[in-house]
Amino acid sequence: LAKTTQPISMDSYEGQEVNITCSHNNIATNDYITWYQQFPSQGPRFIIQGYKTKVTNEVASLFIPADRKSSTLSLPRVSLSDTAVYYCLVGSILTGGGNKLTFGTGTQLKVEL
Amino acid sequence: NAGVTQTPKFQVLKTGQSMTLQCAQDMNHEYMSWYRQDPGMGLRLIHYSVGAGITDQGEVPNGYNVSRSTTEDFPLRLLSAAPSQTSVYFCASKPHGGEQYFGPGTRLTVT
Secondary structure (H helix, E strand, C coil): CCCCECCCEEEEECCCCEEEEEECCCCCCCEEEEEEEECCCCCCEEEEEECCEEEECCCCEEEECCCCCEEEEEECCCCHHHCEEEEEEEEECCCCCCCCCCCCCCEEEEEEC | CCCEEEECCEEEECCCCCEEEEEEECCCCCEEEEEEECCCCCEEEEEEEEECCEEEECCCCCCEEECCCCCCECCEEECCCCHHHCEEEEEEEECCCCCCEECCCEEEEEC
16 A cells, blocks of 8 residues: 655645645556545545546545646635545555555644635 | 443453453444454454355454354354464454444453
């Protein structure tokens, strides 16, 4: 399973764009990159998933360079409610390995006024 | 859909006691997993299942048993509770090729 490295914490202010980068040097060909968000006392919640280039949904964008050894989660115009821990995961979504994902310690994002 | 449900929400056990944490999902997902999360840490995979009748070990399986007799249910059994098993336990399910959905968690304290 590919190991991931993220910053332990980040601070931002409301209205700013936040970019959280994750390193995954040993990513395998079948691996996808998935980001989750977790609030205190809750289970993680899926944010976005991608394989290469750029993926965008209503919540975030995910940028993946050609070598796929890193990825960047971009949160546009954050608000106080975006204060949470963000996890970057790498794993195969194919049969069998689909749910054997490894969570690192995540990035604690703190958004202030 | 209720999604992924877990019971109980809180539990206190004495060392050596056994218990079962319940997990159920009503989304007909093939895959289900159990994680534990210790304070300030990420989630660690305990056991997982790719379908009814099939289970496998994750990163930290010792002291836990699982079974998957139906698609909907994936109970986690603590055989003989130890203080080191004090943690928050999360169950998750996912369809093939899709995202994981997590339950609300069970906070377990072993004294």
